[in-house]
Amino acid sequence: MQDINIKITDRNGVKHDIVAPTDMAMNLMEVVRSYELAEEGTIGICGGMAMCASCQCYVNSDTELPAMTDDEDAMLAEAFDVEDNSRLGCQIQMTPEMEGLEVTLAPES
Amino acid sequence: MITTDILIIGAGPTGLFTIFEAGLLKLKCHLIDALPQPGGQCSEIYPKKPIYDIPAYPEILAGDLTDKLIEQTKQFKPGFTLGERAETIDKQEDGSFIVTTNKGTKHHAKIVAIAGGLGSFEPRKPKIESLEKFEDNGVEYIIKEPELYRDKKVVISGGGDSALDWAIFLSDVASEVTLIHRRNEFRGALDSVEKVQELKNAGKIRMITPAEVKGIVGDDKVTGVVVEKKGEDAFTVDTDHFIPLFGLSPKLGPIANWGLEIEKNAIKVNNALDYQTNIPGIYAIGDVNTYPGKLKLILCGFHEATLMCQSAYKRIFPDKKYVMKYTTVGGVEGFDGTKKEAPKAVVKAIE
Numbered sequence: 001m002q003d004i005n006i007k008i009t010d011r012n013g014v015k016h017d018i019v020a021p022t023d024m025a026m027n028l029m030e031v032v033r034s035y036e037l038a039e040e041g042t043i044g045i046c047g048g049m050a051m052c053a054s055c056q057c058y059v060n061s062d063t064e065l066p067a068m069t070d071d072e073d074a075m076l077a078e079a080f081d082v083e084d085n086s087r088l089g090c091q092i093q094m095t096p097e098m099e100g101l102e103v104t105l106a107p108e109s
Numbered sequence: 110m111i112t113t114d115i116l117i118i119g120a121g122p123t124g125l126f127t128i129f130e131a132g133l134l135k136l137k138c139h140l141i142d143a144l145p146q147p148g149g150q151c152s153e154i155y156p157k158k159p160i161y162d163i164p165a166y167p168e169i170l171a172g173d174l175t176d177k178l179i180e181q182t183k184q185f186k187p188g189f190t191l192g193e194r195a196e197t198i199d200k201q202e203d204g205s206f207i208v209t210t211n212k213g214t215k216h217h218a219k220i221v222a223i224a225g226g227l228g229s230f231e232p233r234k235p236k237i238e239s240l241e242k243f244e245d246n247g248v249e250y251i252i253k254e255p256e257l258y259r260d261k262k263v264v265i266s267g268g269g270d271s272a273l274d275w276a277i278f279l280s281d282v283a284s285e286v287t288l289i290h291r292r293n294e295f296r297g298a299l300d301s302v303e304k305v306q307e308l309k310n311a312g313k314i315r316m317i318t319p320a321e322v323k324g325i326v327g328d329d330k331v332t333g334v335v336v337e338k339k340g341e342d343a344f345t346v347d348t349d350h351f352i353p354l355f356g357l358s359p360k361l362g363p364i365a366n367w368g369l370e371i372e373k374n375a376i377k378v379n380n381a382l383d384y385q386t387n388i389p390g391i392y393a394i395g396d397v398n399t400y401p402g403k404l405k406l407i408l409c410g411f412h413e414a415t416l417m418c419q420s421a422y423k424r425i426f427p428d429k430k431y432v433m434k435y436t437t438v439g440g441v442e443g444f445d446g447t448k449k450e451a452p453k454a455v456v457k458a459i460e
Contacts, residue, residue: 041374074296
């Protein structure tokens with residue numbers, strides 16, 4: 001099974017080159033947690049149900065992302081620091097199509 | 110002063126199950142929770158979501174799990190201090206503790222069990238300059254006293270259920286209700302959305318969408334808010350109150366200052382034995398604790414609560430002999446005089 005390479009800029013502005021597995025049903029929020037790129041308790045608070053926006057990130061690459069569900073869209077409508085390229089990390093599954101993805105974690109709120 | 114054997118901070122699934130395990134040992138429990146209802150995240154964030162890893166329940170809704178846990182603990186008559194946050198702890202000379210909430214309610218207990226999950230739920234505050242200066246001077250994040258808004262002008266900001274529900278409620282109380290949301294779409298129960306639409310059509314709620322509150326006008330008290338509508342110049346809406354309703358997020362809060370060892374926003378405990386913290390007599394169980402290999406799962410919280418109660422018993426009664434009894438053997442004797450037990454087998458000769 002193939003691993004993919006993604007770039008994640010953490011909340012302190014440090015860029016990390018990350019290898020993420022595509023066979024573990026992981027999403028981007030879980031990748032961030034597994035590499036401990038954000039302090040425990042500050043990301044993925046709702047567990048990945050698109051209900052808290054603690055895993056909000058800005059997508060900097062032109063990677064073709066999965067379409068936004070109504071839940072994610074509505075959550076982003078209530079979140080803070082939202083930009084046009086905002087997504088919830090928990091809604092981006094690690095699939096081979098995500099190769100080359102570049103994101104920046106949004107500030108903690 | 111409320112007195113109890115075990116004071117549980119946090120009324121989520123782990124805290125609720127602690128009542129049962131403590132009750133089997135004839136220990137009384139009292140719970141404090143910042144939310145107005147028990148259940149923690151299960152009732153506040155995702156009551157309608159199914160959980161699949163509760164043993165013996167192939168599927169159960171988080172809200173139903175809360176209801177069943179409460180039912181299971183009823184005969185042990187737990188006490189609750191809801192809508193208040195545990196603020197300070199004072200160790201007494203005899204080793205017991207006094208915990209005081211933000212509203213000054215005092216609780217005296219021999220044992221404190223922190224089952225605080227990710228912390229107490231605090232309102233999420235939008236980033237608006239000088240917002241905090243106006244708190245309780247026209248800015249409120251939680252509506253406690255609806256009469257405060259009688260014949261006043263109110264601006265509500267947010268797009269979820271609470272923004273919709275309060276806009277509907279206050280349209281009957283306030284002189285003017287304005288609802289501001291970043292989108293035209295609202296996320297809420299369908300009948301709430303429809304009701305707001307009706308009230309808007311009837312001129313009882315003014316809607317400004319898609320727009321955001323960017324500033325507050327006023328000297329000591331709120332007199333207006335600065336609103337930015339997409340693609341238009343900012344304008345001021347006169348108001349007496351500004352109520353941002355953007356949901357709640359958990360914060361470890363005052364517990365972080367109790368002298369407990371904290372690591373990764375969680376409380377370090379001794380998992381080799383009894384989930385006690387670095388302060389003897391204070392335990393931490395469920396999502397709020399951490400130890401090597403910790404998993405934040407409800408079922409792990411149940412296990413931790415069970416072991417913690419055994420340790421608490423030994424701490425309270427160091428000289429009493431005790432062995433764990435199976436409920437199938439000993440039944441469950443409630444503090445309300447009830448007794449559940451297995452029906453006795455009939456011994457009768459067959460002719």
